[in-house]
Amino acid sequence: MASVNRHVLPGFSLAxxxxxxxxxxxxxxxxxxxxxxxxxxxxxEFVAAVWxxxxxxxxxxxxxxxxxxxxxNLFLGLLLxxxxxxxxxxxxKFIDSLIDLPLALPTAVAxxxxxxxxxxxxxxxxxxxxxxxxxxxxxxxxxxxxVFVGLPFVVRTVQPVLEDLDPECEEAAASLGAxxxxxxLDVILPSITPALIxxxxxxxxxxIGEYGSVVFVSGNMPYKTxxxxxxxxxxxxxxxxxxxxxxxxxLLVISFAMLVVINLxxxxxxxxxx
Amino acid sequence: MSIxxxxxxxxxxxxxxxxxxxxxxxDGALLGLLGPSGSGKTTLxxxxxxxxxADSGSVLHEGEDISDYSARDRKxxxxxxxYALFRHMTVAENIGYALxxxxxxxxxxxxxxxxxxxxxxxxxxxxxxxxxxxxxQRQRVxxxxxxxxxxxxxxxxxxxxxxxxxxxxxxxxxxxxxxxEIHVTSIFVTHDQEEAFEVADRVAVMNQARIEQIGTPAEVxxxxxxxxxxxxxxxxxxxxxxxxxxxxxxxxAEVRVAEHAAVHDSPAxxxxxxxxxxxxxxxxxxxxxxxxxxxxNAAGPVVHVELERKDDxxxxxxxxxxxxxxxxxxxxxxxxxxxxxNVRVFxxxxxx
Numbered sequence: 001m002a003s004v005n006r007h008v009l010p011g012f013s014l015a016x017x018x019x020x021x022x023x024x025x026x027x028x029x030x031x032x033x034x035x036x037x038x039x040x041x042x043x044x045e046f047v048a049a050v051w052x053x054x055x056x057x058x059x060x061x062x063x064x065x066x067x068x069x070x071x072x073n074l075f076l077g078l079l080l081x082x083x084x085x086x087x088x089x090x091x092x093k094f095i096d097s098l099i100d101l102p103l104a105l106p107t108a109v110a111x112x113x114x115x116x117x118x119x120x121x122x123x124x125x126x127x128x129x130x131x132x133x134x135x136x137x138x139x140x141x142x143x144x145x146x147v148f149v150g151l152p153f154v155v156r157t158v159q160p161v162l163e164d165l166d167p168e169c170e171e172a173a174a175s176l177g178a179x180x181x182x183x184x185l186d187v188i189l190p191s192i193t194p195a196l197i198x199x200x201x202x203x204x205x206x207x208i209g210e211y212g213s214v215v216f217v218s219g220n221m222p223y224k225t226x227x228x229x230x231x232x233x234x235x236x237x238x239x240x241x242x243x244x245x246x247x248x249x250x251l252l253v254i255s256f257a258m259l260v261v262i263n264l265x266x267x268x269x270x271x272x273x274x
Numbered sequence: 275m276s277i278x279x280x281x282x283x284x285x286x287x288x289x290x291x292x293x294x295x296x297x298x299x300x301d302g303a304l305l306g307l308l309g310p311s312g313s314g315k316t317t318l319x320x321x322x323x324x325x326x327x328a329d330s331g332s333v334l335h336e337g338e339d340i341s342d343y344s345a346r347d348r349k350x351x352x353x354x355x356x357y358a359l360f361r362h363m364t365v366a367e368n369i370g371y372a373l374x375x376x377x378x379x380x381x382x383x384x385x386x387x388x389x390x391x392x393x394x395x396x397x398x399x400x401x402x403x404x405x406x407x408x409x410x411q412r413q414r415v416x417x418x419x420x421x422x423x424x425x426x427x428x429x430x431x432x433x434x435x436x437x438x439x440x441x442x443x444x445x446x447x448x449x450x451x452x453x454x455e456i457h458v459t460s461i462f463v464t465h466d467q468e469e470a471f472e473v474a475d476r477v478a479v480m481n482q483a484r485i486e487q488i489g490t491p492a493e494v495x496x497x498x499x500x501x502x503x504x505x506x507x508x509x510x511x512x513x514x515x516x517x518x519x520x521x522x523x524x525x526x527a528e529v530r531v532a533e534h535a536a537v538h539d540s541p542a543x544x545x546x547x548x549x550x551x552x553x554x555x556x557x558x559x560x561x562x563x564x565x566x567x568x569x570x571n572a573a574g575p576v577v578h579v580e581l582e583r584k585d586d587x588x589x590x591x592x593x594x595x596x597x598x599x600x601x602x603x604x605x606x607x608x609x610x611x612x613x614x615x616n617v618r619v620f621x622x623x624x625x626x
Contacts, residue, residue, distance in 0.1 A: 168358035171325050172416075174345040175352040176372040177423060186371070190362040272362045272403040 034252070037245040049243035050250045054222050055231060058247075062228040063254065065139065066207030069146030073203045074196060076147070077154025084155070085162040099155050102148055111216030114145050118217075137219030142227065145213045150203030157199035161192050190269070197266040201259060208255050275336050275426040275459050276301045277322065282331030284317055291317040293483040294331070299461060299476075304453045306474030307463045310506065313480040315463045319429050322461065324348045335426060348427075351420030351458075355432040357412045359404040365391075365415050366400035372423035390418040393452070410441040417449075421456070430462035434469065446473050467507050471495070479503050501620045504545045511551070511590035513563075513614070517542035522619055525585030527563045531619045542619050548593040550616040553579070555602055562611035565590075567604050572596070579604055581612065 041049065049055075084096055102110065118125045118135025128135055135141055165188065173183040211229045218225040226234075228251050235244035277299045284292040292314045299305050307315040320326040322333055324345035332341040340348055359368050367374075369390050370383040378386075391397050394414040404412055413433060420428060433449070434442040450473050453460060464470050470477050471491040478488045479502075487499040498504040515524040520535035522528065522544055529544065554562065568589065569580040577599040579592045592612065594602075602610065 166356075166358060168354045168356065169360060171345065172352065172354060172358040172419075173360075173371070173375075175323055175325065175348070175350060176375065176419065177346050177349075178371070178375040179346065182375050186375075187360055190360075272364075272405060 031252070034245055034248055037241065038249045041242045041246055045242070046246050049235075049240075049246040054226070055228070055247060055250075057223045058226050058228040058231045059250070059254070061139065061142070061226070062208055062251070063258075065142045065146055065227070066204050066210075068143045069150055069207045070200050070204035072143070072147050073150045073154045074200050077151060077199055077203075078158055078192075078196065080151075080155045081158040081162055085159050099152050102150075103152050107149055107210060107212035108216065110148055111145055111213030114141065114148070114213065115217045118144075136217055137221075137225065139218075139225055141217040141219075142214050142225065145217050146207040146210055149210050149213060150206050153202035153206060154196065154199030157195045157202065158192055161195040162188075165191055193269045194266050197262060197269065201262040201266070204262070205255065205259060208251070277427055277459060277461075278334045278337075279318070279322065280332050280334065282318070282321060282328045282333070284314075284321060284326065284329050290483045292321070292328070295483070295485055296331075297478060297485060297488070299459060302457045302459055304450075304473065304475050305461045306470035306477045307461060307480060308465070308467055308470040308477050308506075309480030310465055314483045315465075315480045316431055318480070319431055319461060319463050322427070323350050323352045323429050325352070349423070349425050351423075351425035351428045353413070353416050353420050353428070353430040353433050355435045357404070357409075357416040357436075359412055359416055359419070361404050363403075364400060365396065365402050365404070365407070368404065368415055369400075369418045369422055371419060376423065386422055390422060393421075393455075394418045408441075409437050410445055413437065413445065414448075417452075421458070425458065428458045428460040430460065432463050432465070435464075442469075449473055479506060481506070498545075498618065501543070501545065504618060504620075509548050509591060511546045511548060513544040513546065513588070513590070513617075514586075515542060515544065516540065517619060522617070524614075525563055525583060527561045527614075529561065529614055529617050529619075531617065534619055544614065545618045545620065546590075546614050546616065548578075548591045549576070550614070551590075551592045552613040552615055553581075553592055553594060553598070553602060553604070554611045554613060557611045560613050562613050565610055565612055567606055567608045567610060569606065570599070570604050572599065577604075581610065584609075 038046065080099065084092065084099075115136045116122050118128065118141060119137075120126065120129045122136070125135060133140070135144055169187050169191075170183055173187045178186065209229070211227075211233075214227055215230060218227065218230070220226050220230050222231075228247060232244045232247050232251075235241075235247065279295060279297040282292055282295045283290075295314070295318060297318075307318065309315045317326060321328045324340075324343055324347075328341065332339050334340065335348075345352075360371065363371065366384075366387050370387045373383045373386060387400065388397075391400055394417065396411060396414060396418075399407070399411070404415065407415065413436075417430075417433070430449075434445050437445065446469060449462075462473065474491065476488065477491050477494050479486045479494060481502045487494055487503050489497075494503065495507050498507060504510050513524050515522050516539060517523075517531065517534050517537050518539045519537070520530060520532055522531050522534075522542055524544065531544075534542070554560075557564075564584040565581040566584060567579060568582050571578040575596075577594045577596060579594060579599070580589060581592055582589050594604075602608075604610070
C-alpha cells in the first residue's frame with residue numbers, strides 16, 4: 001500500500017519538474033550565458049569595463065532613481081490602497097482599473113508622453129520649466145517616470161491585506177484608549193508592513209530594470225542622466241559585447257543582493273507569524 | 275460603576291436591531307445578556323461600548339450621560355468573541371497597550387502587566403505572540419488587556435463562543451471567580467442559557483430587539499414572564515386547550531389556573547417542563563390526561579419518555595428518574611395517565 005496518496009492535489013513531482021524546467025529555460029540558462037560571456041574578459045579587462053567613472057555614475061543613478069521612485073510609491077501606493085479599500089465613492093471601480101494601466105501600457109509610450117508633457121513647450125513644462133522644475137531630460141524626469149511605472153506594485157500588494165484586516169482589532173484599540181493616529185501606527189501599520197516591503201521591492205526591481213520609458217525622458221547624457229541599461233546598449237552599439245555583459249553582471253549582482261536584504265527585512269517584520 | 279440604558283433604539287436600514295430598550299445594571303453586578311442570534315444583544319453591548327451609535331436613547335454611567343462619548347473616552351473594557359488580539363505584539367505588549375497609549379511610565383506598565391499575568395495565570399508567557407497561544411489562553415490575554423487600564427465597566431461579547439466545550443466550562447468558572455475578586459461591573463453576551471445561569475448573577479433575556487425579562491437566573495427560570503422566555507430556557511411541552519373562568523380544559527383533564535380567572539372561553543396554551551409532569555399507571559382520582567408511551571430513552575441520568583395524548587394525538591416529552599421509570603415498567607404502547615404539576619398558561623394572543 002505504498003502508493004496511498006495523501007495529497008488533495010496530484011502531482012508534486014510533476015509540478016516540481018515543470019517548475020525546474022521553466023526556471024532553467026527562462027531564467028537560469030540566460031543568466032548562466034550572461035556570466036559565461038562576461039567571463040570571456042580577463043579580470044583586468046572586466047574591472048576596466050565595469051568601474052569607469054561613467055559606469056559608476058550610471059549605477060548610482062540607476063539604483064538611486066529606482067530607490068527614490070520606489071520610496072515615493074511606498075507612500076503614494078499606501079494612500080491609493082487605503083482609499084480604495086476603506087471608502088466607497090463614485091468612480092471607485094474606474095480608479096481601481098486605472099491602477100493597472102502602467103502594467104499594460106508599453107513603457108516607451110509612457111516615456112514619450114511624459115517627455116512631451118514636461119519639455120519646455122509641453123503642456124506642463126511651459127509652467128514648470130520657468131519655475132526651475134525640469135520634468136524632462138533630467139534625473140528628476142527619470143524618477144517621475146519610474147514612479148509611474150512602479151505604481152501598481154505597492155497598491156496591488158497592500159490593498160488585499162488592508163481589505164482583510166480585522167476591523168475588531170481597530171475597535172479593540174479604540175476601546176483601549178488609542179487615538180486614530182495611534183491605532184494606525186500601532187495596529188494597522190505593523191499588519192501591512194510586510195506587504196509594503198514586498199510592494200517596495202517589486203517597484204524597486206521594476207525601476208532598476210526599466211529601459212523603454214527612461215530612454216525617452218532622460219536625455220541619456222553620460223555622467224548625468226545615463227542609466228546603466230542605456231550604457232549597456234551604448235556598449236552593444238560599439239560591438240563591445242564583453243563589456244556590455246560585464247556591466248549587466250554587476251547590475252545583476254547588486255540587484256540580487258538588494259532583493260535578498262529586502263526579503264530578510266520582510267521576514268523580520270513577520271517574525272510573530274512563526 | 276452602575277450603568278443605565280434608557281430607551282435605546284437602533285436600526286440598520288430596515289432591520290430593527292434594538293427597539294426602545296432600557297436596562298439598569300447596578301454597581302458590581304455581573305449581568306448576562308441572553309438571547310438567540312439576531313436578538314440585538316451584541317448591538318446593545320456595542321452601543322454601551324461606544325463602538326456603535328444609538329439612533330435614539332441614552333447610556334448613563336453613574337448618572338452621567340456618555341451617549342456622545344467616543345469608544346476611546348468611555349473607559350470601558352471590551353472583550354471580543356474572536357479575541358482581536360494584536361498579532362504582532364507580544365502578550366505583555368498586548369496587555370500593556372491601554373497603558374502605553376496613555377503614556378504611562380514603563381515601570382508602571384511592567385508592574386501592571388505582571389499583576390494581570392498573575393491574575394490570568396499566564397506568568398512566564400509574556401514574551402509569546404498570540405499565534406503561539408491556545409484559544410483559551412488568548413481569550414484570557416484579551417480579558418487582561420481589557421482590564422489593564424482599570425475600566426469602569428467590562429463588556430464581553432460571547433467571550434467563550436469560539437472555544438471548545440471543556441475550555442469553555444473552565445473559563446466560565448474562572449470568570450465567575452475573577453469577578454468575585456475584582457468586582458468590576460460586567461455585562462456579557464451569550465446565546466447559551468446554561469452559560470448565563472452559571473456565570474451571571476442577573477440575566478436579561480432578549481428577543482427580537484427587546485428585553486423580555488430581567489431577573490436572577492432562578493427567577494427567570496422558575497417564573498418566565500413570556501412564552502418566549504419559557505421556550506428559550508430549556509425544553510418545554512405545549513398543551514393546547516380552552517380556558518374559562520380560571521379553568522383550562524385539556525381534553526378530558528382540567529387544570530386550575532388562578533391568574534386567568536377573568537378570561538371567558540378563550541383558546542390558551544399551557545407550558546409544562548418535562549420534569550414537571552408526573553406519570554401514573556392509573557388515574558388515582560386526580561385530574562390527568564391519558565396517553566400512550568411511544569418511546570423510552572433510558573441512557574443518561576434521567577429517563578426521557580415520549581408520550582402521545584389519547585384525545586388529540588399531540589406528542590410531549592417527560593423526564594423521569596430511573597426509579598420511577600422502573601416502578602412504572604414503561605414500554606412503548608403502555609397506557610399511562612399524566613398529571614401536570616406546574617402549569618403556566620398564556621392566553622393565545624401572546625402569540626410567539
